[in-house]
Amino acid sequence: MNSSTRMVLSAALFIAALFVPQVPALQPYLTQIAFLWVMILFALTWDVLGGQMGYNSFGNILYFGLGMYATAVIQRDLYFTVEEYANVAGGEQAALTTAEYLFGLGLGMGTGALLAVIVAALLGSGILGLRGHYFAICTLGLGIAAGELASGWDYIGAGSGLVTPLLPDALGERGPFFYYVFLILAVIAFLVLRRLYAGQFGLAINAIRDDEDKAEALGLHTTRYKTVAWCVSAFFLALTGGAFGNLVIFIDPTDVAFAGPTFGVWMVLMAILGGKGTLWGPVIGATVFHVTQELFWTYLFGWQRVALGLLIVVVVVFFPLGIVGWMRERWPKRFGEVVDAEARKAQISLEGES
Amino acid sequence: MGNLEILVEAPIFSVQLLLDGLLVGAIFALAAYGMALLWGVMNIINIAQGDFVILGGYVTLTLYNAGIPALAGVPVAAIVLFGVGWVIYRVVIFRVVDRDLFISILATFGISILLQQLMDQIFGADIQSAESGLGTLFLFDNQVTLGKVKLVAFGTVLVVGAALAIFLKKSRMGQAIRATSQNARAARIMGINTDRVYAMTFALNAAVCGAAGALVVMTWVIQPFIGLAYTIRSFMIVVVAGLGNIAGVVAAGLGLGAAEQFAAFLLGAEFQIGFVFALLVVILLLRNAVLKRKRQVLK
Amino acid sequence: MTDLLKIDRVCKSFGGVVANDAVSLSVPEGAIIGLIGPNGSGKTTLFNSIVGYHPIDSGSIRFRGEELSALRTAEIARLGLLRTFQQTRIFGKMNCVQNMQISVPHVGDSFMTMWRRFPPEVTERAESLLKFVGLYAKRQLRAEDLSFGQQKLLEFAMALMNEPKALLLDEPTAGINPTLINGLIDRLKRAHAEFGITLFVIEHNMRVIMNLAEYIYCLAHGELLANGTPEQIQNDQRVIEAYLGGH
Numbered sequence A: 001m002n003s004s005t006r007m008v009l010s011a012a013l014f015i016a017a018l019f020v021p022q023v024p025a026l027q028p029y030l031t032q033i034a035f036l037w038v039m040i041l042f043a044l045t046w047d048v049l050g051g052q053m054g055y056n057s058f059g060n061i062l063y064f065g066l067g068m069y070a071t072a073v074i075q076r077d078l079y080f081t082v083e084e085y086a087n088v089a090g091g092e093q094a095a096l097t098t099a100e101y102l103f104g105l106g107l108g109m110g111t112g113a114l115l116a117v118i119v120a121a122l123l124g125s126g127i128l129g130l131r132g133h134y135f136a137i138c139t140l141g142l143g144i145a146a147g148e149l150a151s152g153w154d155y156i157g158a159g160s161g162l163v164t165p166l167l168p169d170a171l172g173e174r175g176p177f178f179y180y181v182f183l184i185l186a187v188i189a190f191l192v193l194r195r196l197y198a199g200q201f202g203l204a205i206n207a208i209r210d211d212e213d214k215a216e217a218l219g220l221h222t223t224r225y226k227t228v229a230w231c232v233s234a235f236f237l238a239l240t241g242g243a244f245g246n247l248v249i250f251i252d253p254t255d256v257a258f259a260g261p262t263f264g265v266w267m268v269l270m271a272i273l274g275g276k277g278t279l280w281g282p283v284i285g286a287t288v289f290h291v292t293q294e295l296f297w298t299y300l301f302g303w304q305r306v307a308l309g310l311l312i313v314v315v316v317v318f319f320p321l322g323i324v325g326w327m328r329e330r331w332p333k334r335f336g337e338v339v340d341a342e343a344r345k346a347q348i349s350l351e352g353e354s
Numbered sequence B: 001m002g003n004l005e006i007l008v009e010a011p012i013f014s015v016q017l018l019l020d021g022l023l024v025g026a027i028f029a030l031a032a033y034g035m036a037l038l039w040g041v042m043n044i045i046n047i048a049q050g051d052f053v054i055l056g057g058y059v060t061l062t063l064y065n066a067g068i069p070a071l072a073g074v075p076v077a078a079i080v081l082f083g084v085g086w087v088i089y090r091v092v093i094f095r096v097v098d099r100d101l102f103i104s105i106l107a108t109f110g111i112s113i114l115l116q117q118l119m120d121q122i123f124g125a126d127i128q129s130a131e132s133g134l135g136t137l138f139l140f141d142n143q144v145t146l147g148k149v150k151l152v153a154f155g156t157v158l159v160v161g162a163a164l165a166i167f168l169k170k171s172r173m174g175q176a177i178r179a180t181s182q183n184a185r186a187a188r189i190m191g192i193n194t195d196r197v198y199a200m201t202f203a204l205n206a207a208v209c210g211a212a213g214a215l216v217v218m219t220w221v222i223q224p225f226i227g228l229a230y231t232i233r234s235f236m237i238v239v240v241a242g243l244g245n246i247a248g249v250v251a252a253g254l255g256l257g258a259a260e261q262f263a264a265f266l267l268g269a270e271f272q273i274g275f276v277f278a279l280l281v282v283i284l285l286l287r288n289a290v291l292k293r294k295r296q297v298l299k
Numbered sequence C: 001m002t003d004l005l006k007i008d009r010v011c012k013s014f015g016g017v018v019a020n021d022a023v024s025l026s027v028p029e030g031a032i033i034g035l036i037g038p039n040g041s042g043k044t045t046l047f048n049s050i051v052g053y054h055p056i057d058s059g060s061i062r063f064r065g066e067e068l069s070a071l072r073t074a075e076i077a078r079l080g081l082l083r084t085f086q087q088t089r090i091f092g093k094m095n096c097v098q099n100m101q102i103s104v105p106h107v108g109d110s111f112m113t114m115w116r117r118f119p120p121e122v123t124e125r126a127e128s129l130l131k132f133v134g135l136y137a138k139r140q141l142r143a144e145d146l147s148f149g150q151q152k153l154l155e156f157a158m159a160l161m162n163e164p165k166a167l168l169l170d171e172p173t174a175g176i177n178p179t180l181i182n183g184l185i186d187r188l189k190r191a192h193a194e195f196g197i198t199l200f201v202i203e204h205n206m207r208v209i210m211n212l213a214e215y216i217y218c219l220a221h222g223e224l225l226a227n228g229t230p231e232q233i234q235n236d237q238r239v240i241e242a243y244l245g246g247h
């Protein structure tokens, strides 16, 4: 597949995606399909560190929850006092005008994203100094600690959670509205990452993945690249979280916002399933995973989470390359890797003039 | 932090907290000892460590519900978990031993989720515990209470730990395990069947966790989803103590137990788990800062 | 000639092992200096100390008058003092051209430049340097698919791409096919002459180092044993003993 066919195909996919909410048969499933874009965002943002940079994080969920809470709190505090809101939340009185709602949502998501970037920058300079499994387990602790903290903090609803304002009627159903929000977010994230991977940033984080000491020995600002990579990831995750809270309406600290054992692990699984360290891998992995998971949910009720655990083990142990990684090993030429036998066999020579 | 005043005014509370903390910390140390063994021999960090502990608790609980004294759960849980560990090694772990550490972390994470969900399906999500029926000691004019079972648990930890240490030191298998941990390649050349050694190590670790779990269900409570906290506790203890340092593991375990009790008392019980995970982050960052100052090359 | 690199009584020990004991030497600007010594005599340790891979116990290391011992590896590299590794290190999952591109000098990097794409000049220069070391035909291969010797050449090319003022080479010819060694010596000399890079080379191959270096230091048991021109070193009884006598 050369780049122009790929471009045409991607554009066609995007246009098809734009029309999905118009298809009557899909109406009842719009929320599930909107979740698909969320999953893609999860996998894409995880892969920045995990796949491209070789820093396997179990704690990216932190930024998702942070964005979610920041957005909801701003939406609330713009128009209500905490007590007032606690009384009316979810009810008719809490209804906002379209302008109020959109302003609150926009300001909230923006602030959440900014906050996440700041937190990522602060944490990053310390935590990204850890290597290998120390990093993985430290970030695992980070995500869970955040959830526990949120569960105990009354201002944000503590363990009983926080309700987000309802979408005003003028904006239609929640399903299609957030479908478009997440579609646009996912497309932007994809394009931004594609651009970043194509330049010095992409090569630098790949170099860090392959040999961080060597990258340092060549003079790369490794800490800067690592921190920025985490900030980029945090930025998109916080935006996703902000909108996600409004889609599901109810924010539970450990089951929705800082849902490490579910979302936090799925991010990793989806990226690996699709192919770590590739651009399309996370997209494909998230799609396959989401469909599989919906099937699990439908046909295995009660045992679906058991099946998910099993799926993790199977994917990690038997299929660590992922779908795209496997295809790349199989048909390297289609991925622009020239590995013809001639180049392999070519005798290198340093004699005479070169 | 309001409770700080209580501690200042009634110092005897500190004794209560310290005692509770040290006794539960011994159980943490036991699970950590297993983790250190596994880490040292197989270079695997077992995220399912805590779930093994909880599973051991459920085995004991099942016996208890059948009318058998909970204490009998210690050997039975150990034996059952030994089997579980062996099977898990034969099915999954042997495929990831020599691979990238992250693969084994993720694979054991998958096992952890699997076990949690299975326990949830089988035993339900409620918090449960088993009464030992041993009664309570009252100390310091009844100001400090101490379940006798906690003392029994402490003693059991010592016995199990010592038994494991002696096994590693004296038995043929134990020597093979130690040789493999020094240099697996060399051990293989010397004719040691490292695959069997690994299987044995993994199963032994699971058995130790099972015993620890039996003690947890008698002295505390269990629930299908709290295993990860035990994994993190074990990991922290091993990181602080270092591999192959039993005294360090014991000291760090007791210290962690006590620290948790005080944190829970001062911050509120709802923050105890949060404290464990936050402490992990702090400890890892501190460790890194110290190593960086020495600019030692990190593995 | 001024001293580009001046090392003054550097000590470094690992636990009980004294790897460098009061080593003093200097590398004049524009020179090719050799460093030899039996296995375990502390040559690599000295390189590691120079580039800030680990802190030294005492002594001073100055590069163009600036004290290095408080700087970190990347900062030292950006000053123009680069090293290659004895255990060749390249970016395995990236292809040769990418390995070269990311090796551009990073001294002017800022938050703005990190987003840039590589301009065509960089790619051209990468390819011409790959030609220079004879790897052009392999430029699209993943670096991990190259043989060890080829990786060594790639690492050398990456170092040149970085436009250092001084290059510390740790056994550049180890693992290189003997028929290529003459070519490699020629490349080293040309890198020195054409790009004006000062070379400081660890080498076990006596023929290579005698041919290449204008001045040689010899370490043994962490101490400086002898120094002099290739002829002087070749005839120095202590050096011969150190190599033959073992330890």
Ligand SMILES: Nc1ncnc2c1ncn2[C@@H]1O[C@H](COP(=O)(O)OP(=O)(O)OP(=O)(O)O)[C@@H](O)[C@H]1O
Pocket (backbone or CB within 6 Å): C014, C017, C018, C019, C037, C038, C039, C040, C041, C042, C043, C044, C045, C046, C086
């Ligand atoms: N990181 C380290 N920790 C402990 N000891 C070390 C370390 N690095 C080097 N050493 C010791 O320091 C001494 C010098 O090692 P070094 O690698 O500098 O030797 P070398 O001259 O480069 O040898 P070779 O010619 O074999 O490469 C050796 O005894 C080695 O064991």
Ligand SMILES: [Mg+2]
Pocket (backbone or CB within 6 Å): C043, C044, C045, C086
């Ligand atoms: Mg050396």
